[in-house]
Amino acid sequence: MPVPPLSLSTPRPPSSVITDFEVGKDTIDLYDLFADFGIESADPIGEGFLELQVTGGHTNIRFGSDGTGGVASFVTLATLQGVTTASIADIIHPQPDLSL
Ligand SMILES: [Ca+2]
Numbered sequence: 001m002p003v004p005p006l007s008l009s010t011p012r013p014p015s016s017v018i019t020d021f022e023v024g025k026d027t028i029d030l031y032d033l034f035a036d037f038g039i040e041s042a043d044p045i046g047e048g049f050l051e052l053q054v055t056g057g058h059t060n061i062r063f064g065s066d067g068t069g070g071v072a073s074f075v076t077l078a079t080l081q082g083v084t085t086a087s088i089a090d091i092i093h094p095q096p097d098l099s100l
Contacts, residue, residue: 021080028061028078029092037065040094050093052086059083061091 020026034040034049044050048068053060058081062074080086 015076015078017079017081019081021083021086023083023085023087023090027090027092030061030063030077031092031094033063033077034093039065039067040096041067042095042098043088044091044093045088050088050091052088054084057082057084059086061086 021028030050034044039049041047041049045052048064051060051062051064051074053062053074053076058079060076061078061080062076064070064072064074066072
């Protein structure tokens with residue numbers, strides 16, 4: 001089957017289900033994805049780049065490439081099965097250098 005062309009507006013990797021995520025022990029690494037879009041934020045949830053959507057006993061990790069407003073909708077990157085207490089502390093993402 002032919003592989004569809006990658007679009008810059010399509011985050012990678014595609015949505016996946018993670019069944020063994022443990023809050024406080026495991027992390028979700030979104031560093032490269034954020035870096036690809038030039039996103040460097042101390043508060044990616046507050047700025048609309050990331051949403052942790054708790055629904056049906058699971059958590060959907062959703063990415064919005066242009067933050068609050070803009071034209072891009074949230075895209076679900078992964079679903080943490082059986083997890084409802086994940087927070088930004090469980091996500092690896094680029095942060096501004098506050099030491100400057
Ligand atoms: Ca947006």
